[in-house]
Amino acid sequence: MPSRAFHRYALFTLAVGIVLIWWGAAVTTEDVGLAVPDWPLCYGKINPEGWYKVPALLLEHGHRWIGMTIGWLALGMYFWQFFKNKPALVEAVSIILCGIGFFILIKLRVYSVAVLIAFLGFTWLTMTWIGRKWVLLRGLATLSLMLVMIQAALGGARVQEMSDKFGIVHGMLGQIFYCVLVFIAFASSRTWTEGRLLLSLTEAARARFWSLALFLCVFAQLVLGASLRHTQRTHLAASDILTTKGQWLPSFQPQDVFLLFAHKYWGFTVAVLIIFVAARARRWLVTLPQMRPVATLLLFMPTVQVALGIFVILTGKSFWVTNFHVLNGLALLALSSLLVATFWGDRLCRRDEAEA
Known part of the structure; x- marks a missing residue:
């Protein structure tokens, strides 16, 4: 121990x-x-x-x-x-x-x-x-x-x-x-x-699938963010919120405009996915109440992250807004990894013996 x-x-x-x-x-x-x-x-x-x-x-x-x-x-x-x-x-x-x-x-x-x-x-x-x-x-x-x-x-x-x-x-x-x-x-x-988490076979399979999918999707968004930050340091390629350079679906060229578009709209998609998985995770974690705050935080943090992303654009990459956007993204990845560890950890996750 x-x-x-x-x-x-x-x-x-x-x-x-x-x-x-x-x-x-x-x-x-x-x-x-x-x-x-x-x-x-x-x-x-x-x-x-x-x-x-x-x-x-x-x-x-x-x-x-x-x-x-x-x-x-x-x-x-x-x-x-x-x-x-x-x-x-x-x-x-x-x-x-x-x-x-x-x-x-x-x-x-x-x-x-x-x-x-x-x-x-x-x-x-x-x-x-x-x-x-x-x-x-x-x-x-x-x-x-x-x-x-x-x-x-x-x-x-x-x-x-x-x-x-x-x-x-x-x-x-x-x-x-x-x-x-x-x-x-x-x-x-x-x-x-x-701690012990008791799930049925079906619930355990769903929890493991969705937690891992969530972690990978959040990480993909952070990859896009890292690429954006290292190629558009001083200013962003566009300053509009819903469209990107006035286009709803920009072409692959120029690459900086498409990268910004991908980061924005994949971010919206991941935010919805986080809320979806977090709501389900609260039910899966009912027998492990110590971990339920993780799912609760994940219900609210995507909204904060999207708002911070919008303010990054509106403020022209303000130092404090941008850095909090990065830290909140890190927190989303860290909490997602905690869900993966919880649902995939054999010491924690116990299937329903009767169903097994």
């Missing part, structure tokens, strides 16, 4: 993750992602003198420091579970050495070899997790450590190559990493270890 201390540590890491994503959103909103031309140093130094007095450096270099903080926290979670569950010293040493080598390859721009190492790392994790029958938290903590290293490397590659593509992938992986942190906090809670 997970310790209360580890659960509190996971919650603290989760809180730092919110600050990190907020800070990263601010970097993109203010378009200062390239304020520092080098990586991992800042103008050749760990901390240039007076960097915190320069707004652009405060955002970009500060984002790096917060990212480093959560990297150390992820390393702490890994070793916490490592020493608790049959530690093998060669594993920890190999992960650290491979991580150092991975960063060196990114710095040298040998991306093909770095991708190969990342692929082999995830292959090893999958096979070891299954073969050695790791407990859930052991595997999740290792996964979070690997993800945070790749996330940091993507940030560095984005600076070195001045590439929007690296920036988009960096933003998308950040959302996935945060969901893993949410899962770690949930899996170390009393709700996970002591």
Whole structure:
């Protein structure tokens, strides 16, 4: 059974993750992602003198420091579970050495070899997790450590190559990493270890289908949002609400106009889907009242998200409105991932034995 201390540590890491994503959103909103031309140093130094007095450096270099903080926290979670569950010293040493080598390859721009190492790392994790029958938290903590290293490397590659593509992938992986942190906090809670959700076979199948579909649809919307934010930083391609550049269905060209259209209307669709699934989830979660607030929040947050999106357009991408739009979108993804964990988690979801 997970310790209360580890659960509190996971919650603290989760809180730092919110600050990190907020800070990263601010970097993109203010378009200062390239304020520092080098990586991992800042103008050749760990901390240039007076960097915190320069707004652009405060955002970009500060984002790096917060990212480093959560990297150390992820390393702490890994070793916490490592020493608790049959530690093998060669594993920890190999992960650290491979991580150092991975960063060196990114710095040298040998991306093909770095991708190969990342692929082999995830292959090893999958096979070891299954073969050695790791407990859930052991595997999740290792996964979070690997993800945070790749996330940091993507940030560095984005600076070195001045590439929007690296920036988009960096933003998308950040959302996935945060969901893993949410899962770690949930899996170390009393709700996970002591709660029981009783569903019929039919209800369990529906709950699993709709929760997973919801998570994937919300993530797709955030992919569109990340693409939009990294390609239309200073201003949006259109300022109308219902139409886009005066058209109800714009053509694929120019791409920036169609991307804005897709983000708006897929957002409306996902908002309706969230409310639909949340209403049903409240009934599915009746035997697990600790999780019903998740469904309740999901009933109201889509309306807030749509309103924030409209105000982003009306205010010309106001800093605070845009950043709250990003954070609310992250919250929708995180809550959707909690529904997936709840309905797919064997420790929680129990089918009706009589019907089975």
